[in-house]
Amino acid sequence: MHIVTVSEMKELEDQAGQKYGLTSPILMNNAGQSAAEIFKSKLLPHQKLTGLRILFLIGPGNNGGDGLVMADHLQKAGVIISCYHWKEHTLNIQGKECIEADTASILETQIQHADYIIDALLGTGRSRSMADDMRSLLARVKQERTQRPHLRIIAIDLPSGLNADTGEVDPGSIEANRTITLACPKQGFFFFPGRDYIGELSVGSIGLPAELESPLRTEMLSGKLVHTLLPERPLNSNKGTFGKAMLLCGSLPYPGSAYLAGSAAGRVGGGLVTLAVTEKMLSFYASSFHEATFVILPENDRESFERSNALIEKLEGYKALLIGPGLGQSPNTREVILQVLEYVRSLPQEKRPHLVVDADGLNNLSALERWWTLLPKGTIITPHPGEMGRLSGGIKVSGGNFERLELARQKAKEWQVNLVLKGACTILADPQGRTRINWWGNPALATAGTGDVLAGMITGFLAQKMDPFDAASVAIYLHTATADLVTEERHIGRAGLLASDLLPSIPNALVNTGDAEL
Numbered sequence: 459m460h461i462v463t464v465s466e467m468k469e470l471e472d473q474a475g476q477k478y479g480l481t482s483p484i485l486m487n488n489a490g491q492s493a494a495e496i497f498k499s500k501l502l503p504h505q506k507l508t509g510l511r512i513l514f515l516i517g518p519g520n521n522g523g524d525g526l527v528m529a530d531h532l533q534k535a536g537v538i539i540s541c542y543h544w545k546e547h548t549l550n551i552q553g554k555e556c557i558e559a560d561t562a563s564i565l566e567t568q569i570q571h572a573d574y575i576i577d578a579l580l581g582t583g584r585s586r587s588m589a590d591d592m593r594s595l596l597a598r599v600k601q602e603r604t605q606r607p608h609l610r611i612i613a614i615d616l617p618s619g620l621n622a623d624t625g626e627v628d629p630g631s632i633e634a635n636r637t638i639t640l641a642c643p644k645q646g647f648f649f650f651p652g653r654d655y656i657g658e659l660s661v662g663s664i665g666l667p668a669e670l671e672s673p674l675r676t677e678m679l680s681g682k683l684v685h686t687l688l689p690e691r692p693l694n695s696n697k698g699t700f701g702k703a704m705l706l707c708g709s710l711p712y713p714g715s716a717y718l719a720g721s722a723a724g725r726v727g728g729g730l731v732t733l734a735v736t737e738k739m740l741s742f743y744a745s746s747f748h749e750a751t752f753v754i755l756p757e758n759d760r761e762s763f764e765r766s767n768a769l770i771e772k773l774e775g776y777k778a779l780l781i782g783p784g785l786g787q788s789p790n791t792r793e794v795i796l797q798v799l800e801y802v803r804s805l806p807q808e809k810r811p812h813l814v815v816d817a818d819g820l821n822n823l824s825a826l827e828r829w830w831t832l833l834p835k836g837t838i839i840t841p842h843p844g845e846m847g848r849l850s851g852g853i854k855v856s857g858g859n860f861e862r863l864e865l866a867r868q869k870a871k872e873w874q875v876n877l878v879l880k881g882a883c884t885i886l887a888d889p890q891g892r893t894r895i896n897w898w899g900n901p902a903l904a905t906a907g908t909g910d911v912l913a914g915m916i917t918g919f920l921a922q923k924m925d926p927f928d929a930a931s932v933a934i935y936l937h938t939a940t941a942d943l944v945t946e947e948r949h950i951g952r953a954g955l956l957a958s959d960l961l962p963s964i965p966n967a968l969v970n971t972g973d974a975e976l
């Protein structure tokens with residue numbers, strides 16, 4: 459599913475008209491019908507359409523037009539419909555216009571008795587700040603929901619006043635319980651504050667032929683997409699079929715990271731996981747991670763080349779290599795990393811393991827001039843905003859605002875890497891300008907070790923010979939899907955998740971991708 463800017467959406471609609479004769483009224487009819495179908499399918503189980511009361515707030519453009527078509531469909535299905543036309547200050551109840559003098563008081567009654575209010579005031583054509591009377595209408599709706607939390611607000615295409623490109627919102631915008639967006643999710647949904655205004659997301663069809671979307675380069679990381687990318691698991695297979703992953707992770711103060719990343723690589727289906735660790739560390743893993751195999755590295759006080767050679771000698775046949783989580787930043791460690799990178803770069807492409815560099819792998823690199831020239835082609839890097847800032851020469855990088863999209867795209871190209879910029883809606887960008895953005899996020903993931911799990915999941919998919927861009931895509935999606943699953947099943951709120959809680963549920967999230975709505 460593609461993500462569009464406002465101008466890309468307009469281009470799609472223009473093309474639909476020119477190439478397929480799909481004029482604006484046809485598209486609008488499709489939009490309204492699809493929105494009505496989605497609405498019906500999402501009705502709470504105890505609610506029936508007959509007798510349900512819905513107030514539509516209708517704006518002056520095509521967004522209002524979508525709302526009117528949707529209202530018509532629902533009225534035919536037995537819903538009691540009232541439509542308030544904001545520009546004309548008129549109110550229709552069940553198709554009958556109210557007497558002008560009474561509009562304000564009848565509107566107030568409709569607000570008080572509505573089960574649902576549909577925001578069809580403004581869509582992608584928002585071109586200026588909201589007028590005061592539109593703001594006060596929405597403020598009244600918001601106040602009513604505070605008093606009656608069962609009142610549901612559904613936004614058509616987008617919550618009115620939201621900037622569909624940047625995610626900025628008008629002071630008058632209100633948070634929807636659900637947004638039924640049309641044709642494609644809009645770019646601004648993935649950035650804050652906009653992300654918080656969308657509520658549950660549904661995507662309706664306006665009947666655009668799929669081929670029109672082929673020039674688009676930005677996709678939403680959806681369960682459906684992930685399901686198509688997952689590696690096959692043929693009956694006739696053994697652990698060799700699913701590849702070997704080597705992890706250069708963990709050091710004395712941070713032993714857990716190698717455990718978390720290694721287990722995650724196994725939980726996504728990697729055939730064999732090897733941890734390259736010192737003997738001092740071995741007892742920790744031997745008791746907690748029975749399935750791992752080990753390459754024993756000389757201790758930290760030995761020459762760096764002895765340590766890197768110990769790993770390099772065993773690297774043949776490994777499809778994936780993760781460098782970084784919990785390694786620390788001593789000069790010796792930095793040298794080891796550089797020596798391993800140099801070796802991997804020197805290998806012919808078919809013998810090279812795919813590389814993931816995370817955490818202290820990135821922190822060690824960011825201290826070096828033109829560090830990206832040290833990475834082999836196709837490397838995946840997974841910085842959080844702080845690491846991204848250091849890699850970019852000390853700038854401040856936001857955790858969720860729109861500017862991070864351009865930064866991710868620009869740096870993926872400049873550094874020639876697959877860049878995973880972590881945050882509430884993680885962005886994945888490749889050097890050729892392709893972008894995938896995760897819709898899901900879970901504040902419970904904001905805890906130590908979850909980044910190690912993500913890096914390990916990517917590594918586990920690389921071991922299964924996945925293309926790096928796809929391996930990162932699948933892992934990013936599954937990481938948040940697993941967090942949602944665990945927090946829901948164990949009734950954990952937005953806090954209190956431990957990174958290790960994710961591990962046993964990764965395979966369940968993997969199986970669930972087949973049933974995902976989005």
Ligand SMILES: NC(=O)C1=CN([C@@H]2O[C@H](COP(=O)(O)OP(=O)(O)OC[C@H]3O[C@@H](n4cnc5c(N)ncnc54)[C@H](O)[C@@H]3O)[C@@H](O)[C@H]2O)[C@H](O)CC1
Nearest residue numbers: 482485489519520521580581582583584585586587588615
């Ligand atoms: N174009 C199509 O073929 C389809 C569009 N769909 C839906 O239509 C909207 C976009 O429609 P558009 O008419 O371009 O814009 P809006 O309805 O968002 O509003 C334009 C309208 O509003 C006025 N206006 C702009 N800003 C403000 C403001 N701050 N306050 C008050 N009024 C404002 C402006 O002057 C215009 O009169 C899209 O989102 C879809 O919902 C269909 O889905 C299918 C085909």
Ligand SMILES: [K+]
Nearest residue numbers: 577580616618
């Ligand atoms: K709207």
